Amino acid sequence: MTLTALVMDYDHLTAEQTGFVFDQSAPWASVAYSSFSHDPSLPNGWSFRLMLFLDRPIAAAEHAGLWRVVNERLGGVADKQANDVGRVWFKPSCRYDTPDEARLFLVHQGEALNVNELLAEAGATSGARFAAVQAPVALCRVAALPKPIAEGGRNSTLTRLGGALRRQGLDEGALATALLDENARRCEPPLPDEEVVGIARSLARYEPEHPLLRINCTDWGNAERLVHTHGDNLRYLSPQGRWLRWEGGRWRTVDQSALLPMALRAIRDTHAAARDLPNPEHRDRLVRHALQSESAARLRAMTQLSASLLPIDADQLDRDPMRLTVENGTLDLRSGALNEHSRGDFITRKLGVVYDKAATCPRWEAFLGRAFGGDAALMQFVQRAVGYTLTGETTEQALLVLKGAGANGKSTFLSVLRSLLGEYALAADFASFLAGPTSIRNDLARLSGARLVSASEPERGRPLAESLVKQLTGEDPVTARFLFGEFFEFVPNFKLWLCVNRLPQITSDDAALWRRLRVVPFDHVVPEDERDPHLLAKLRDELPGILAWAVRGCLDWQRHGLGQPRAVAEATLAWREGADTVTAFVGEVCETRPDVRIDSGALYAAYLRWCEGCAETPLGASAFGMRLSGLGFQRVKGAQGRRRWSGVNLAERSEVAEDELVAKEEPVAEVAEVAEVAEVARGTSWGARALGIVPLTEPRSPDPEWGDEAEYETEARYDSDEHDDELSLDLSRPLERPGASL
CATH class of the missing domain: 3.30.70 (Alpha-Beta Plaits)
Structure with a gap:
């Protein structure tokens, strides 16, 4: 609205x-x-x-x-x-x-x-x-007041008016401004300016009425008292229903219950001020109201109503991606200059580190030198990447993946980085970035406002959620909501750092995805007798120096960009080549010629056997077909509507031999497909195990080119060019156990 x-x-x-x-x-x-x-x-x-x-x-x-x-x-x-x-x-x-x-x-x-x-x-x-x-x-x-102020009543009238203004808290300058204006507009003739200024000076000697006593004795009045007393330090973010309190140099999220002591203080300040009133009727009324306002219900009403008096929009928070709050001020990352904390910056997070431009971190630099084998280009890249992570910019659209076997320092590196970023850092479940069922993304909602999001050790066999990764590393808004909360949009300004022993599976060759990925290799394994169990604590002692090192990296990133050293480029390329199991399978097992064809079931069964032998996680049938299409192979229909791939065949088999394979081997492949469907339908795996086929981890998606979903849900059918016999399996009946005839 x-x-x-x-x-x-x-x-x-x-x-x-x-x-x-x-x-x-x-x-x-x-x-x-x-x-x-x-x-x-x-x-x-x-x-x-x-x-x-x-x-x-x-x-x-x-x-x-x-x-x-x-x-x-x-x-x-x-x-x-x-x-x-x-x-x-x-x-x-x-x-x-x-x-x-x-x-x-x-x-x-x-x-x-x-x-x-x-x-x-x-x-x-x-x-x-x-x-x-x-x-x-x-x-x-x-x-x-009456419109004209006639001669003879000018001084007394302006004095009476000025007294009312002074009680409301106006200082001498404001009094003079108001009375001079009133004198010019209403006094006939106006008094000399010097006389009016003298009235203001005389009235300013009196103490003004306490501001809390000028407010109505109502719930709304109490809300105004809270705003008057603490309004400089409170804001309410209405779309998300969150209170923000200025605390320690940033606007920190607090529960509404945290406002109750502040509300009580405002009421007791009113009570204390009311006791000094000379008018007993006025005094008693305010004291009575203050005592009644200390009830839990009135205090809750006070905090609830004050929300509408202290609104702030999410767009006003953390507006400058190049400003960073630290313990002793706010850093301007454009120049490295340190400024005083300011409420007007509306920054909501803070590093728990003191910034000292001259601080050093020799142990940290030695740690990186050993972890990266002295590769200077790789160390400079990591320094720029950490400096880039300090900012709220996402122009590089990069996802950084720390990869290596155990005991190589990557987990220590990421732990230090999280300690450095403090409130700007969030640890996420790796499953948030893997393909899976979609639902309310409470896990994504909490990432709003972070600058570092890290995750470790993915579940083996599950691919990355590629579209989500592209969205989170881009510059477009993401829609999320907290559980039971309203949907809201935020633009990601965090950098994703993933820590893995084994690289997660990627099922596509999408260039838009691969250009985002940067693999940082941790290839040096520290011998067991050289490992320091206290290394992490020692590195954290150098956080001021590491922050200065990171700020220098940020300035270098602004001059030269993130870049990609040779070690990162080679590691990322190796991941891309290794992630494409279909291309590897075709290269090792198949021949590709325009004049060859193979039944789709036979080819997929061979792929499953190949993946099992190589300890690779296979793609699902639909993803396998999409990847083959991406490699340029075409689906065709043979006789009796049999599904085939054109341009590819298993190696050392002619088209005649392929027909023999259809007659002799394809029933096994088709039964494998049937067993797969049965396993999905019944949650059993005996059919696939009996045939020596690795069961799929996801259900077969129907291919719209070859039929609708009902075909897969109710019946699997095999037709052969060479045989008139028809092998069919009706899934509406229980499958017989292994050993029984189909």
């Missing part, structure tokens, strides 16, 4: 208050029209709506903050019960007996409201925000 206008509802204003609202809103494009209770003949009879047009659409979450700032600018007298998002349009109306000349309809040809400027004001500290508007707001609230 987006809004293009802001509606302010005003009821029972004086003519002076109405004039103030119109004066302040005059620069803005707006329409004002009377509401039903409008009757300007009454002292407080002005009731109208003011529709203000915006320079850009706003999200629902931005409405409350924008409404609050505009209301402050216009005197703070709009109806706070009518500030919900749904009130975006009201029909103009008046009582039937209201004279035509009393009906109100005004159009201001001004500029649209600058939404970003006003929201920035909403996000400013409370003191700065109220200082900018306190004089006109306070003046409007006490402006129900």
Whole structure:
């Protein structure tokens, strides 16, 4: 939902208050029209709506903050019960007996409201925000005075007005501004400016009324007290229902229960301030309200209502991908400069490391030198990759895979990297990136905002979820949601680092996928007698130096890009060649000529046997067929609709021999296919084991080119060019055990 206008509802204003609202809103494009209770003949009879047009659409979450700032600018007298998002349009109306000349309809040809400027004001500290508007707001609230101020009553009237303003907290400068304006507009004739400034100076000697005492004694008033006391340090992220609290140099997610002590403190501050009031009636009323507000229900209401007063949109968080919060400031990764922490950066994570540009890490550099066999180009690549990981940029679209046998340092490397990134790092289950059933991706939702996501040791035999990997290493939004939560979008700004002993399976030759993959080889195995069980702790002691090393790597990445040294290119190419089991099978077992053909079942059965002999995980039948098609082989139909592959055959077999294979061997292959279907249908594996075939780990997908799903669910049929006999298996009946005749 987006809004293009802001509606302010005003009821029972004086003519002076109405004039103030119109004066302040005059620069803005707006329409004002009377509401039903409008009757300007009454002292407080002005009731109208003011529709203000915006320079850009706003999200629902931005409405409350924008409404609050505009209301402050216009005197703070709009109806706070009518500030919900749904009130975006009201029909103009008046009582039937209201004279035509009393009906109100005004159009201001001004500029649209600058939404970003006003929201920035909403996000400013409370003191700065109220200082900018306190004089006109306070003046409007006490402006129900006779229009002219005649000679003889000018000083006393301005003193009375100034006293009311001082009680509301205006300082000397704001008092002088308000009284000089009032003097020029209403005093006849105006007093000398020096006299008016003297009134302001005299009034400023008095202590103002405590701000918590000027707020209504209601649940909404309590919410305003919480905002006044702690609003600089709280924001509410409405789409995800999360509270953020400024803590330790970043905006940290907290539960709503964490706000209860803050709410209680605001109430007790109100209680303490009320005890000093000279007016006993006023004092007793506020003390009674404060005591009642300490109940659990009132405190919960206080925190719940304050959410709408402190909104922030997800787009405002972590906006700068090149800024990084550390213990002693915020790093600008563009230059390596360290700045002070700032609430306005709206950064939500932090490294738990102090940044020292001059810090060193000799043990870390020695560790890398040994792990990579002194390969300087590979070490520089890793330094750039770690520096790139510090940022929220994903322009390289790279997935880094640390590969090697055990005891080679890759797990230690990744543990140090996670310690370095602190709150920016998340450890994920490797299964999140493997092919499998799709469901609510709670595991993906938690990755939003991270810059390092790491996972170790995939389950053997399961391929990578290739489309997901491409999505997570790209620059397009990802849709996810927390369990029982609303869907939301986020743009991944994390880098994926995977740690494996055995590279995961990839079933396609998609260039868009392979260009993302970078294999970092850890080939050096540390002898057992040279292993240091305390190495990880020693490396963590060098984290300040490792951070300085990583920042230098980030600057180098910005100059030269990530690149790809020879060791990484060769390791990645070897993975690509080894991952393509179908190409390897065709190269080792088959002959390829335009004039040869082979039955599809026979070829797939041979592939399964080959995978078993090579200890490779086979592709499913559908993926196998898709890969053969990708290699340029074509599916054809032989006699009686038999399915064949054209252009490929098992080696050293002529087409005549292939026909003999159909007669003698293909029934076995077809039975293997039938057993596979039966295994999927019944959860048994005896049929495939009896035939010496490795059972598939996924069900056969029906091939739309050869029939529909029902063909596979109910009947497997074998037809031969050489034989009229038909071998069929009806899966609606239980299969007989091994040894029984088919």
